[in-house]
Amino acid sequence: MLSKKLSSVTPSFTVGISTKVKELKKQGQDITNLSIGEPDFFTPENIKEAAIEAIQNNLTKYDAASGVLELRQAICKKLKIDNNLDYEANQIVVSSGAKHSITNILMAVLDPGDEVIIPAPYWVSYPEMVKLTGGVPVFIDTKKGNSFKLQPEELKDAITKNTKAIFITNPSNPTGTVYNKEELKMIVDICVQNDIYILSDEIYEKIIFDKEFTSIASFSKKAYDLTITINGLSKSASMTGWRIGYTASNLELAKAMGSIQGHLVSHPSTISQWAALEAVENCEEATQDMVKIYRTRRDLIIELFKEIPKLSIIKPDGAFYFFIDISQLKDSLDYKDSLSLKVCDDLLEKQKVAFVPGIAFGNDEFIRMSYATSLENIKTGLDKLKKYTESL
Numbered sequence: 429m430l431s432k433k434l435s436s437v438t439p440s441f442t443v444g445i446s447t448k449v450k451e452l453k454k455q456g457q458d459i460t461n462l463s464i465g466e467p468d469f470f471t472p473e474n475i476k477e478a479a480i481e482a483i484q485n486n487l488t489k490y491d492a493a494s495g496v497l498e499l500r501q502a503i504c505k506k507l508k509i510d511n512n513l514d515y516e517a518n519q520i521v522v523s524s525g526a527k528h529s530i531t532n533i534l535m536a537v538l539d540p541g542d543e544v545i546i547p548a549p550y551w552v553s554y555p556e557m558v559k560l561t562g563g564v565p566v567f568i569d570t571k572k573g574n575s576f577k578l579q580p581e582e583l584k585d586a587i588t589k590n591t592k593a594i595f596i597t598n599p600s601n602p603t604g605t606v607y608n609k610e611e612l613k614m615i616v617d618i619c620v621q622n623d624i625y626i627l628s629d630e631i632y633e634k635i636i637f638d639k640e641f642t643s644i645a646s647f648s649k650k651a652y653d654l655t656i657t658i659n660g661l662s663k664s665a666s667m668t669g670w671r672i673g674y675t676a677s678n679l680e681l682a683k684a685m686g687s688i689q690g691h692l693v694s695h696p697s698t699i700s701q702w703a704a705l706e707a708v709e710n711c712e713e714a715t716q717d718m719v720k721i722y723r724t725r726r727d728l729i730i731e732l733f734k735e736i737p738k739l740s741i742i743k744p745d746g747a748f749y750f751f752i753d754i755s756q757l758k759d760s761l762d763y764k765d766s767l768s769l770k771v772c773d774d775l776l777e778k779q780k781v782a783f784v785p786g787i788a789f790g791n792d793e794f795i796r797m798s799y800a801t802s803l804e805n806i807k808t809g810l811d812k813l814k815k816y817t818e819s820l
């Protein structure tokens with residue numbers, strides 16, 4: 429009796445594994461969790477206080493479908509200062525997390541059968557979101573030798589007359605790869621020539637080490653018109669549970685998304701939006717403190733992997749993930765369908781450490797590690813991983 433759409437949609441691996449870990453921990457099991465991409469920091473105090481103040485001031489009523497005006501204005505200022513982008517408040521739509529923003533975009537632009545290009549490895553939810561909104565995901569397997577960056581020729585080959593949009597995630601989840609300006613420009617030029625919407629997921633924009641971040645919409649007027657910039661506060665302000673994301677786009681799209689959202693959820697929680705206003709205006713120092721800590725962890729992990737010769741990694745320049753090459757374990761393991769599932773199941777069962785199988789991101793020869801967790805957990809988790817590879 430369920431909709432046919434659901435027959436090809438799988439539950440979120442990232443959310444699923446982390447829920448399983450929480451259950452096992454409740455049962456008393458000592459699990460090291462390197463799975464979920466959720467900052468291990470508390471939401472900064474000033475942001476929490478802004479929420480409490482909003483409640484006390486009775487800012488708890490319905491508001492504009494596209495989001496509280498003051499927040500949209502603050503987002504415009506942020507986009508100008510950080511990204512050199514000019515937007516008016518009516519081009520911003522605030523939603524319940526970037527997940528919701530992406531769903532709004534897809535609902536606004538896709539007709540049944542429209543193709544959406546998704547470079548793999550990709551963030552776990554993109555293909556399912558595309559399928560749920562009537563589109564067809566088209567994957568491009570990017571190469572480890574290219575640091576998993578999409579190459580212009582690969583993109584040209586994947587474009588058809590049905591191509592409507594492409595996802596670009598920069599910095600990338602799950603690989604931590606960061607595109608430089610020239611690399612991005614080559615991709616953007618092809619999208620512009622072919623009139624393809626660019627869904628630019630910039631949620632890890634602030635979590636970047638030594639590299640310069642470029643916002644895709646800043647390349648040209650045409651790029652600006654075709655790009656929907658996706659961002660949110662889950663990562664930069666450690667506000668995962670508050671559920672605030674946003675889009676910046678051309679006015680036509682923003683109106684369409686506002687109207688979709690108005691019918692489906694009205695708008696995200698007003699209390700979260702007032703807290704988000706404080707986060708957008710006054711969180712840079714706290715974010716940079718977190719980034720410093722992520723960098724220390726990343727550098728330590730690179731050292732620790734030198735002691736695990738059977739596994740290889742690419743140094744990530746952003747986000748808080750390592751995508752770990754497990755292909756050398758293939759011959760030592762007895763598995764049916766999926767190598768990465770087998771490895772992650774073994775690791776959880778035998779070593780009590782949780783990773784996310786690469787198959788969830790479209791590459792079965794890898795597993796993903798999140799280092800949004802303490803140094804102690806990282807050391808324990810990688811020690812368990814080492815023991816596992818030595819046992820094979």
Ligand code: PMP
Nearest residue numbers: 525526527551601631660662673
């Ligand atoms: N995009 C990417 C690349 C992500 O990793 C995530 C996961 N947080 C999201 C979007 C969605 O984030 P949220 O819905 O918490 O804003």
Ligand code: GLU
Nearest residue numbers: 440442443463464465466
């Ligand atoms: N984006 C994070 C991750 O990839 C959080 C979980 C999710 O939203 O999928 O782990």
